[in-house]
Amino acid sequence: MEELYCQGCGALIQSEDKEKPGYTPKSSLKREHILCQRCFRLKHYNDIQDVSITDDDFLKMVSNIRNRNGLIVHVIDVFDVNGSLIKSLPRIIGDNPIILVGNKVDLLPKSANKHQLTNWLRTMANDAALKVKDVFLISSTKGHGLDDLTQQIEKLRNGQDVYIVGTTNVGKSTFINRLINQSVGEKDVITTSYFPGTTLGFIEIPLDDTTSMIDTPGIVNDDQMAHYVSKHDLKIITPNKEVKPRGYQLNEKQTLFFGGLARLDFLRGEKQSFVCYFSNRLSIHRTKMEKADELYEKHLGDLLSPPDDKTLELLPEFTSSTFRIQNEQTDIVFPGLGWVSVKGEDVTVVAHSPKGVAVSLRKSLL
Numbered sequence: 001m002e003e004l005y006c007q008g009c010g011a012l013i014q015s016e017d018k019e020k021p022g023y024t025p026k027s028s029l030k031r032e033h034i035l036c037q038r039c040f041r042l043k044h045y046n047d048i049q050d051v052s053i054t055d056d057d058f059l060k061m062v063s064n065i066r067n068r069n070g071l072i073v074h075v076i077d078v079f080d081v082n083g084s085l086i087k088s089l090p091r092i093i094g095d096n097p098i099i100l101v102g103n104k105v106d107l108l109p110k111s112a113n114k115h116q117l118t119n120w121l122r123t124m125a126n127d128a129a130l131k132v133k134d135v136f137l138i139s140s141t142k143g144h145g146l147d148d149l150t151q152q153i154e155k156l157r158n159g160q161d162v163y164i165v166g167t168t169n170v171g172k173s174t175f176i177n178r179l180i181n182q183s184v185g186e187k188d189v190i191t192t193s194y195f196p197g198t199t200l201g202f203i204e205i206p207l208d209d210t211t212s213m214i215d216t217p218g219i220v221n222d223d224q225m226a227h228y229v230s231k232h233d234l235k236i237i238t239p240n241k242e243v244k245p246r247g248y249q250l251n252e253k254q255t256l257f258f259g260g261l262a263r264l265d266f267l268r269g270e271k272q273s274f275v276c277y278f279s280n281r282l283s284i285h286r287t288k289m290e291k292a293d294e295l296y297e298k299h300l301g302d303l304l305s306p307p308d309d310k311t312l313e314l315l316p317e318f319t320s321s322t323f324r325i326q327n328e329q330t331d332i333v334f335p336g337l338g339w340v341s342v343k344g345e346d347v348t349v350v351a352h353s354p355k356g357v358a359v360s361l362r363k364s365l366l
């Protein structure tokens, strides 16, 4: 019998085990385009079914690219660069050439300077010792920047296959859907969702008679906040439109809570502005540092929410790190949540985040 693959997620179609990827009832196998039950439910009910594939299985699958030839398009999420840039990419894709693509630019404030941002991404790639041929900024949902990128892909691929690679949820499948939509008019061919781990196998979209563009499953980065929150809370912390910067003039010994998922204490320094870039739906709460512990203990889950009850079960305890920032506009990054930008004329802050989601500093993005 011919092997069939789900058009939405790339899983091998089977009719034996409902719990395993690719399950499709026998009655649906006669259709021209086969969609597995999980994709069907995701598309029509936005309901995700967990599958029995481990992070390691995904990594192994994608690492097959090492033994193939093609152009690698490494898609990252500009709202979560630290969480989505894969530093170990060469181990996964061998010495194939790489184009770096910052997706979801529509989430950044319109005032963001695109040229500067592109250079900034190039620096981040350099710092991570990733050699990239070119850098692009796009929005797959809005369609921004796609023409320049596709032209460059065509030029650099040298008649070979193109692999779309990245951490989960950066928008790889949405990007390909956009291209399919532009070329043949069909919409939402590949399954996409705001849950991590949507694509389960390689999905080949023909570019010509002999070569394809290949969607791949997302590489899982354990540091990502997404693994510690409920589906409900994931929706709240994931921005879905342009993020409005929220500025706070803080005196030392004041604290900001980001829901109850992270906390920033302004320990020492002159009064100054802290500009916060988080999903507009995530509430920020200001308080005095001396009252912060009590507030957290009493109001985690209500005033300070998310976490909801489900997230509370998953969420590791807070750990804290102290940072001293001098003389440079700096972002304090809470991976997968957002960041706080400070001018940093000698500022000491203490950042609290769930254990495993490590806070870091970077030169300001905006």
Ligand SMILES: Nc1nc2c(ncn2[C@@H]2O[C@H](COP(=O)(O)OP(=O)(O)OP(=O)(O)O)[C@@H](O)[C@H]2O)c(=O)[nH]1
Pocket (backbone or CB within 6 Å): 103, 104, 105, 106, 107, 138, 139, 140, 141, 142, 166, 167, 168, 169, 170, 171, 172, 173, 174, 175, 191, 192, 193, 194, 195, 196, 197, 198, 199, 200, 216, 217, 218, 219, 239, 240, 241
């Ligand atoms: N705001 C915004 N959201 C986007 C963009 N591209 C994708 N998304 C959203 O990001 C989420 C993940 O998109 P997918 O295309 O499923 O991501 P993926 O990289 O294929 O994810 P996996 O298959 O899990 O690895 C969805 O909710 C998309 O709507 C974009 O350009 N802007």
Ligand SMILES: [Mg+2]
Pocket (backbone or CB within 6 Å): 172, 173, 174, 191, 192, 198, 199, 215, 216, 217, 218
């Ligand atoms: Mg996908």
